[in-house]
Amino acid sequence: MARIVVLGAGIGGVPMAYEMKETVGKNHEVIAISDSPTFHFVPSNPWVPPKWRTPEELKIELAPVFKKKGIEFIQKAATKVDAANNQVQLADGSNVAYDYLIIATGPRLAFDEVPGMGPEGYTSSVCHVDHAAVAAQDWEKFMENPGPIVIGAVQGASCFGPAYEYLMVLETELRKRKIRDKVPMTFVTSEPYIGHLGLGGVGDTKGLLESALRAKTIKWVCNAKVDKIEDGMMFVTEVDEDGKEKKKHELPFKHSMMLPAFTGVDAVRHAGAEGLTNPRGFVIVDEHQRNKTFKNIYSVGVCVAIPPQEITPVPTGTPKTGYMIESMVTATAHNIAEELAGKEPSHVPTLNALCLADFGDSGVAFLAMPQIPPRNTTWSSEGRWVHLAKIGFEKYFMRKIRKGISEPFYERAMLKMMGVLRLKGH
DSSP states (O other): OOEEEEEOOSTTHHHHHHHHHHHHGGGSEEEEEESSSEEEOGGGGGGTTTTSSOGGGGEEEHHHHHHHHTOEEEESOEEEEEGGGTEEEETTSOEEEOSEEEEOOOOEEOGGGSTTOSTTTTOBOOSSHHHHHHHHHHHHHHHHSOOOEEEEEOTTOOOOHHHHHHHHHHHHHHHHTTOGGGOOEEEEESSSSTTOTTTTOOTTHHHHHHHHHHHTTOEEEOSEEEEEEETTEEEEEEEOTTSOEEEEEEEEOSEEEEEOOEEOOHHHHTSOOTTTBOTTSOBOOOTTSBOSSSTTEEEOSTTBOOOOSSOOSSOOOOOOOHHHHHHHHHHHHHHHHHHHTTOOOOOOOOOOEEEEEEOSSSEEEEEEESSSSSOSEEEEEESHHHHHHHHHHHHHHHHHHHHTOOSOHHHHHHHHHHHHHHHTTO
C-alpha cells in the first residue's frame, strides 16, 4: 500500500485529495496536510469587504469531508519538504513519510517586496479570506470618510483578475450608496496594457476592460512599478515600452488593495533540495506534473513553475486559473495511478483557461484554449449573465466540496452556468 500525501488544501489541494482517493480507492492511503482547518473559496474574496459575503460563508470544515472520503487529515503547518528522505516535516517536530508527494500549497504572498504593502502595511488584500475580513474593517472606516481609491497589482504579480473584480465590485457598491461622485478611482497595474492579464490578452479583453473603465470614469496606469507605499500615498514609476522611466506618480488614497507578487511557500522554497524549485520557490514539473529530479513528487496549482507568457516592460507572471489547475489535478491523479500499476505517466493537462470576472452587476468572461498562446480557441464576452454565473458557480463549487464529490468542478460548473444563463438571455 502506497502513502500518497497531498500538501495543501485549497482550490488545488482539496480536489487533488478527492480525485486521488477516487482513483486509487482503498488499495492506497491518501493523506492531506494543511495549516488551516478549513477550505476557503478564494474567488469570492472580493465580495467580503463590502459585505456581500461573510468570511464564514466562504469556509468549509475539512475534517468531516475528508473523513467521509476516507482521507486522513493532518491539520498542522509544514515547515520543510525533505525530498531526499521522502518526508514532510511539521511545525510540531513530527514527520510524515510518503511514497508520493503532491505539492498543492498555493503561493506565499510576497508583500515584503514592496515597502508598505499588505495588511501589515497600508494596503488591503483579498488573496486570503482572513485578509478580506481585515479589508472589510478598513472599508467600514472608509465609508465614514470616503476619498480616493487605488486598486491594482504590483510588479511581478501573476494574478490580475481579482484586482479588476475588486475594483468593479467597490465601484458598484459606491453607486448603490449614491456616493460614487465622492470617490476618484485609479487602477495601477504592472500589465503593459489593460486586459493583458498575464496572458497577452484573451479575445478582446483589452477593449472590453478599457471600455468598462472608461464608462465608469476610472483612471489607470499601466507598466507601473510601485516603489513604496506610505499611509495614504502610493509612489509609482510608470515606464515606457523599453522599460525606461516615463513618469512618476504620487497617488493619494483613503482605501487601497494591491495584489502582490507570489513566491513558493517557505516549506518548499527553503527545502534545500536542488532541482525541486526555481529561484522563486515554485516547483519545477515536466509535462506530466512530475518533478524532474525527485520523480515521486508532483505538483499542481499556483505553486507550479510556469515561465512568464512574454517579456513585459515591468515583470508580470502567468496566472494559474481554476480550470487550468483542475486539469493538472486530473492528470496527476491518473499519472500516479499509472506509476502504481508499474507504468510510466502518460497524462498531460490541457491547461485551458475559462474565467468569470465579476463586475458587481455585470462582468467579463473569457476562454483560452490553451491558456498560453498560440491558441486553438480564443473567446471573450460581457454582460450581466457573467455576474449571475459567478454567483451560481460559487454555490455549485461549495456544494460539491461539502459533499466530497470528485468531479471536474470548474469544467462542469462553469460550462453549465454559462450555458444556462446565456440560453436564458442574461
